Amino acid sequence: MMGSYAPPLTMLERGEGCYVWDVDGKRYLDFLAGIAVNSLGHGHPAIVAAVTKQVSTLVHVSNYFATPPQLELAERLKRITGAGDAGRVYFGNSGAEAMEAAFKLARLNNDGGRRTRIIALTNAFHGRTMGALSLTGKAAIRAPFEPLLAGVEHIEATVEALEKAIDDTVAAVVFEPIKGEAGVVDLPEGFITRARELTSEHGALLILDEIQTGVGRTGTWFAFEQFGIQPDAVAIAKGIAGGLPISALVTFGEASKLFQRGHHGSTFAGNPLATAAANAVLSEIESASLLDNAKARGEQIRDIVRSLNSPLVAEVRGRGLLIGIGLTSPIAAKVSAAALEAGLIINAANENSIRIAPPLVVGDDELAEFARLFAIALEAAQ
Numbered sequence: 001m002m003g004s005y006a007p008p009l010t011m012l013e014r015g016e017g018c019y020v021w022d023v024d025g026k027r028y029l030d031f032l033a034g035i036a037v038n039s040l041g042h043g044h045p046a047i048v049a050a051v052t053k054q055v056s057t058l059v060h061v062s063n064y065f066a067t068p069p070q071l072e073l074a075e076r077l078k079r080i081t082g083a084g085d086a087g088r089v090y091f092g093n094s095g096a097e098a099m100e101a102a103f104k105l106a107r108l109n110n111d112g113g114r115r116t117r118i119i120a121l122t123n124a125f126h127g128r129t130m131g132a133l134s135l136t137g138k139a140a141i142r143a144p145f146e147p148l149l150a151g152v153e154h155i156e157a158t159v160e161a162l163e164k165a166i167d168d169t170v171a172a173v174v175f176e177p178i179k180g181e182a183g184v185v186d187l188p189e190g191f192i193t194r195a196r197e198l199t200s201e202h203g204a205l206l207i208l209d210e211i212q213t214g215v216g217r218t219g220t221w222f223a224f225e226q227f228g229i230q231p232d233a234v235a236i237a238k239g240i241a242g243g244l245p246i247s248a249l250v251t252f253g254e255a256s257k258l259f260q261r262g263h264h265g266s267t268f269a270g271n272p273l274a275t276a277a278a279n280a281v282l283s284e285i286e287s288a289s290l291l292d293n294a295k296a297r298g299e300q301i302r303d304i305v306r307s308l309n310s311p312l313v314a315e316v317r318g319r320g321l322l323i324g325i326g327l328t329s330p331i332a333a334k335v336s337a338a339a340l341e342a343g344l345i346i347n348a349a350n351e352n353s354i355r356i357a358p359p360l361v362v363g364d365d366e367l368a369e370f371a372r373l374f375a376i377a378l379e380a381a382q
């Protein structure tokens with residue numbers, strides 16, 4: 001393996017529901033779900049059935065052709081995003097690819113070359129390919145690869161900074177409704193609605209990266225619904241197909257007219273296998289009321305964390321089942337290592353933050369076990 005990843009935490013072999021087992025047979029409660037990816041947990045029968053059927057029917061044909069699962073998914077995404085008939089869907093294979101498409105969309109909103117600026121946020125994470133990395137606002141992961149793409153400016157997530165930055169030379173404002181990789185950090189009150197007003201006023205696109213917050217993770221299909229706004233484009237990936245690699249950029253209204261034939265493409269993207277898996281996941285989220293489950297379980301997990309009354313916990317952030325736990329000292333790695341040892345997978349998003357993102361199917365038994373194991377981890381890390 002290339003040296004770009006940290007040494008693996010352990011070697012995992014199989015999974016079922018909210019649990020995974022390592023090669024030595026040790027069982028772990030999976031409260032990370034592959035970083036908010038395994039929406040239905042592991043080995044969910046709906047995904048197994050859909051993928052099994054599709055893999056023996058048609059796996060790949062290239063984008064010279066359409067396939068029924070692809071069009072079904074595009075229709076579904078237009079419906080659940082609220083983009084409706086005026087919406088358009090571009091498929092990719094990863095979050096970064098959806099953001100590359102978003103970057104190109106921003107470039108196309110150039111008003112005859114007058115709009116060249118793209119506003120993003122400090123500490124934002126949008127992926128690691130060069131376009132997505134140019135939007136990413138974390139110096140440590142940008143620095144080795146500079147120079148990055150021109151025109152991107154990173155501002156603090158405040159209404160004042162946004163008001164100061166925006167004018168008619170801005171092509172797009174891009175941000176995550178909750179900063180996931182930064183440790184599940186909520187944006188300040190009023191920021192999202194003001195961003196919508198200002199971008200509309202100045203003809204800039206509002207592009208939301210819901211790669212981590214989307215597809216039910218925060219208790220609604222998309223986090224933007226909770227702020228009463230619609231973006232011009234939304235990027236979707238992680239949780240959409242239960243672990244199969246696929247992403248999408250969905251455009252709304254006039255923004256749907258920007259991409260023209262030949263502007264973008266991908267060989268694998270939107271293939272029938274990945275889109276069939278996504279259809280199965282989205283349909284299960286609806287039929288099993290998993291949006292409500294994410295909302296309710298999220299509250300319960302917050303209550304559990306608070307009721308532990310640990311001196312290590314400073315605050316609890318996020319929405320639904322995307323939860324950030326701010327620690328009182330930089331011991332997140334120690335807490336997550338102790339959790340792993342106890343049989344619980346959680347994530348040290350940074351030195352001071354624990355990130356929790358269990359499968360959306362999480363239930364009473366898993367919550368009770370989480371309470372027990374997380375208490376052990378906090379105790380061990382003290």
Ligand SMILES: *Cc1c(COP(=O)(O)O)cnc(C)c1O
Nearest residue numbers: 094095096125126127180211212
């Ligand atoms: C994970 C993530 C990405 C990048 O997705 P990849 O599939 O790793 O390329 C981009 N934006 C956000 C908000 C993410 O959480």
